[in-house]
Amino acid sequence: MQSELLIGLAGVIASASPIVIAAIGETLTEKSGMLNLSVNGIILLSAMSGFIAAYDTGNLIAGYLAGMLTGALIGWVLAFCTITLNQSQVAVGLVLAFLCRDLSYFLGNDFMGFNAPVLHSTPLPFLSEIPILGSLFFDQTPMVYLSLLSIPVSLVWINRTKFGLILRSVGERPEAAFARGINVNKVRYLYTILGSALVGLAGPIYSLGLKPGWKGSMTGLDGIGWIVLAITIFGGWNPFRVALGAYLFELLRWLGLVYQIKLTGVPSQVLQVAPFPLMILTLMFVNMKNAEWFESFISLLPPPIYRFFSLKGKRRKAAPSSLGIPFRNV
Amino acid sequence: MVAKPKKNNMLKRLSSPAILSIASTAGALIFTSLILWMAGAQPGLTFQKILIGAFGDSVKIANGLVVWAPLSLIAGALIITFIAGLWNLGIEGQIMLGAIFTTGAMRLFENSSISPTLIIILSCLVGMVGGAFWAALTGILRLYGGVNEIFAGVGLNFVATALSLWLIFGPWKRPGVGSMSGTEPFNERLWLVQIPGYRLSIWSLILVVVVYIGLFILLKKTRFGIQIKAIGKNLEAARLMGIQTRKLMMLAMLLCGALAGLAGALQVVGVYHRLIPSISSGYGFLAMLVAMLANNDFFLTLVVAYLFSILNIGGIQLPINLHLDSTLSGVLQAVLVLFFLVMNGLKQRLMGRKERSRDAE
Numbered sequence: 001m002q003s004e005l006l007i008g009l010a011g012v013i014a015s016a017s018p019i020v021i022a023a024i025g026e027t028l029t030e031k032s033g034m035l036n037l038s039v040n041g042i043i044l045l046s047a048m049s050g051f052i053a054a055y056d057t058g059n060l061i062a063g064y065l066a067g068m069l070t071g072a073l074i075g076w077v078l079a080f081c082t083i084t085l086n087q088s089q090v091a092v093g094l095v096l097a098f099l100c101r102d103l104s105y106f107l108g109n110d111f112m113g114f115n116a117p118v119l120h121s122t123p124l125p126f127l128s129e130i131p132i133l134g135s136l137f138f139d140q141t142p143m144v145y146l147s148l149l150s151i152p153v154s155l156v157w158i159n160r161t162k163f164g165l166i167l168r169s170v171g172e173r174p175e176a177a178f179a180r181g182i183n184v185n186k187v188r189y190l191y192t193i194l195g196s197a198l199v200g201l202a203g204p205i206y207s208l209g210l211k212p213g214w215k216g217s218m219t220g221l222d223g224i225g226w227i228v229l230a231i232t233i234f235g236g237w238n239p240f241r242v243a244l245g246a247y248l249f250e251l252l253r254w255l256g257l258v259y260q261i262k263l264t265g266v267p268s269q270v271l272q273v274a275p276f277p278l279m280i281l282t283l284m285f286v287n288m289k290n291a292e293w294f295e296s297f298i299s300l301l302p303p304p305i306y307r308f309f310s311l312k313g314k315r316r317k318a319a320p321s322s323l324g325i326p327f328r329n330v
Numbered sequence: 331m332v333a334k335p336k337k338n339n340m341l342k343r344l345s346s347p348a349i350l351s352i353a354s355t356a357g358a359l360i361f362t363s364l365i366l367w368m369a370g371a372q373p374g375l376t377f378q379k380i381l382i383g384a385f386g387d388s389v390k391i392a393n394g395l396v397v398w399a400p401l402s403l404i405a406g407a408l409i410i411t412f413i414a415g416l417w418n419l420g421i422e423g424q425i426m427l428g429a430i431f432t433t434g435a436m437r438l439f440e441n442s443s444i445s446p447t448l449i450i451i452l453s454c455l456v457g458m459v460g461g462a463f464w465a466a467l468t469g470i471l472r473l474y475g476g477v478n479e480i481f482a483g484v485g486l487n488f489v490a491t492a493l494s495l496w497l498i499f500g501p502w503k504r505p506g507v508g509s510m511s512g513t514e515p516f517n518e519r520l521w522l523v524q525i526p527g528y529r530l531s532i533w534s535l536i537l538v539v540v541v542y543i544g545l546f547i548l549l550k551k552t553r554f555g556i557q558i559k560a561i562g563k564n565l566e567a568a569r570l571m572g573i574q575t576r577k578l579m580m581l582a583m584l585l586c587g588a589l590a591g592l593a594g595a596l597q598v599v600g601v602y603h604r605l606i607p608s609i610s611s612g613y614g615f616l617a618m619l620v621a622m623l624a625n626n627d628f629f630l631t632l633v634v635a636y637l638f639s640i641l642n643i644g645g646i647q648l649p650i651n652l653h654l655d656s657t658l659s660g661v662l663q664a665v666l667v668l669f670f671l672v673m674n675g676l677k678q679r680l681m682g683r684k685e686r687s688r689d690a691e
C-alpha cells in the first residue's frame with residue numbers, strides 16, 4: 001500500500017515536470033512585463049515538432065531542441081508584433097494560441113501513431129537509495145531533474161543576480177530602468193524568447209516521455225497551456241509557488257484517476273476533466289485575497305487573524321506593475 | 331514643398347483599409363501555401379477543393395449559412411465586451427451554458443401541453459438567462475474578486491465543459507448508457523422549422539438581422555453605447571468622469587452572455603436537437619478572431635463571419651479528398667488575423683515615422 005502511494009506520488013512529480021518548466025518560463029516572460037497568452041498553442045506545436053524531429057533523427061536531444069526552437073520562434077513573433085509593431089499583447093497572444101494549436105494538428109496529421117524514441121528514467125547513484133525521498137525525486141528521467149533544478153535556479157536568477165535585478169526593474173519600473181541605461185525593449189525581447197523556449201521544452205517532454213507519440217487532438221494536451229498561465233498568475237510570479245501549483249494540479253489529476261475506480265457513481269469522463277476547473281477555482285479563491293472587499297472584510301476580524309491574512313505591507317502576490325503595458329522610448 | 335503633400339497622399343492611399351486587407355489576405359494565402367507545401371500538398375488544388383466544398387451545391391451553401399448565423403451572433407455579442415475593453419474569453423462557456431439551460435427547459439416542457447412554438451421561444455429565453463448567468467460569474471470575479479476576466483473566463487469554460495459532460499453521462503444520459511453522441515434527441519415537433527431539404531432555419535437568419543439592428547442602435551445611438559466606449563478607451567478617465575464603470579461593465583458582460591446563450595440555444599433547437607459535449611463547436615473562440623479581424627465594425631463582422639463560415643464548411647471534406655486535416659481552415663483563419671495585426675502595425679509604424687520626421691523638421 002505504502003509503495004503504491006509512493007509510486008503514485010513519484011508519478012505526480014514526473015507528470016508535473018513539463019508544467020513546472022513551462023510555468024517558470026512564463027514567469028520569466030511576465031516578470032519582464034510581457035504577457036504571453038500563446039502558451040497553450042506553443043506546448044502543442046512544440047510537442048508535435050519535437051516528436052517529428054526525434055522521429056526523423058532518432059535522437060532525443062534533437063527533439064527537445066526542436067521543441068525549444070519552435071517555442072523561441074513563436075516568442076519572437078509575439079515580441080515582434082507587440083514591441084516592434086506595437087499591437088495588443090492580448091490580441092497577438094490569443095491569435096498565436098489558436099494558430100499554433102491548429103497548425104500542430106494540421107502538420108502532425110501525417111505522423112499520427114508513429115513510434116519515436118522515449119526518454120527512460122536514470123536513477124541517480126547513491127541519492128536514489130535514500131528511503132522514500134530517493135524513489136520520489138532521484139529515480140526519475142533527466143527532464144524531471146531539470147524541472148526540479150529549474151525551481152531554485154530561477155529563484156536565485158530572479159532575486160539574487162544582476163540579471164534578475166534588470167529583469168525585475170524592466171517589469172516594474174521600465175522608465176526608471178530606461179533612465180539607468182537599460183534597453184527595456186531588448187530585455188523584453190530576450191525574456192519573451194527565452195520564456196517561450198522553456199514553454200516549448202514542455203511539449204517534447206510530453207510527446208517523448210509522458211504521453212509518447214503524436215495523436216493529434218487525441219493527444220490530450222489541449223488545455224494544459226491555460227492551466228500553466230493560471231498557475232503562473234495565481235502563483236504570484238514566484239517560481240516556488242508556481243511549482244507548488246503545478247504539483248497540486250497533477251495531484252488532483254492523479255486523485256481523479258485513483259477515484260475513477262473507486263467512485264462508480266461519477267462518470268469517468270467527468271473525473272478526467274474535473275482537475276481543470278478544480279485547479280482554477282482553487283487558484284481563484286486563493287487570489288481573492290487581492291480584492292479590496294477581502295481586505296475590508298478581514299479588518300473587522302480580531303487583530304491576530306487579520307494580520308495572518310492581510311497582504312498590507314507584503315508584496316508577495318503583486319503582479320509586475322507594467323505587465324501588459326507597452327514601453328515606448330521616444 | 332510641392333512634392334511633399336503628394337508623397338503623403340500616396341502613403342495615405344497605401345495604408346487605406348482596402349489595401350491593408352488585400353495585403354493581409356495575400357500574406358495569409360502565401361503563408362498558408364507554404365504550410366501546405368510543407369505538408370506535401372498542392373496549394374492551388376487545396377484552395378480549389380475548399381471552394382468546391384463551400385459552394386459545390388445548394389446544400390453546402392446553406393450549410394455555410396448554418397455556421398454563419400451562430401458565428402455572427404457570438405461575434406456581435408463579443409463586440410459589446412471588446413468595446414468595453416473586456417477580453418471575454420469565457421464566451422465558450424457562455425454558449426455552453428445557454429445550450430445546457432435550453433436543453434433543461436426543453437426537457438421540462440417536452441411532455442406538457444404548451445404549444446411547440448411557445449416551448450421553443452421559452453427555452454431560448456431560458457438559454458439567454460443561462461449565458462448571462464455564466465457571464466455574470468466572470469463579471470463578478472473581475473469586478474469584485476480581483477481576478478482578471480481572461481483567466482476567470484477560461485476557468486469557467488473548463489467548469490462548463492465538466493458540467494455538460496456530467497449532465498450527458500449522468501442525469502440526462504440516454505436510456506441505457508450515456509455516450510459522447512449526447513442526450514436523447516427531442517421530439518421532432520420541437521425542432522426549429524427548417525427549410526425543407528436543408529439544415530438551415532430561416533428564423534436563425536432573421537434573428538441575426540434583428541440582433542444586429544438592435545446592437546447597432548444600442549452601441550451607436552444610446553448613452554450606454556457611448557459610456558462603455560469611454561470605459562474601453564480609458565477606464566480611469568471614465569470613472570473620474572462620473573460614469574458608473576462597474577455597473578456598465580457588468581451590463582456589457584450580461585448582454586454578451588445573453589446573446590452567446592441565444593447562439594447556444596439555437597444550436598440546440600435548430601441544429602443538433604439535443605445537447606452534445608462539443609455544442610459550442612469552438613465558435614466562441616472563432617468569433618473572437620472574427621471580431622478582431624473586423625475591428626469591431628458591425629457590417630464587416632457579418633462579412634468576415636461569412637468568410638470564416640465558408641472556410642469551415644469548405645475544409646470539412648479535405649480529409650476525404652486530399653488526406654489533409656480539416657484544421658487547415660483554422661490555420662488560414664488565424665493567419666489572416668495575424669497578418670492583419672502585422673499590417674496594421676506596419677502602417678502605424680510607417681505613419682508614425684512620417685509624423686516624427688515632420689516634427690523634427
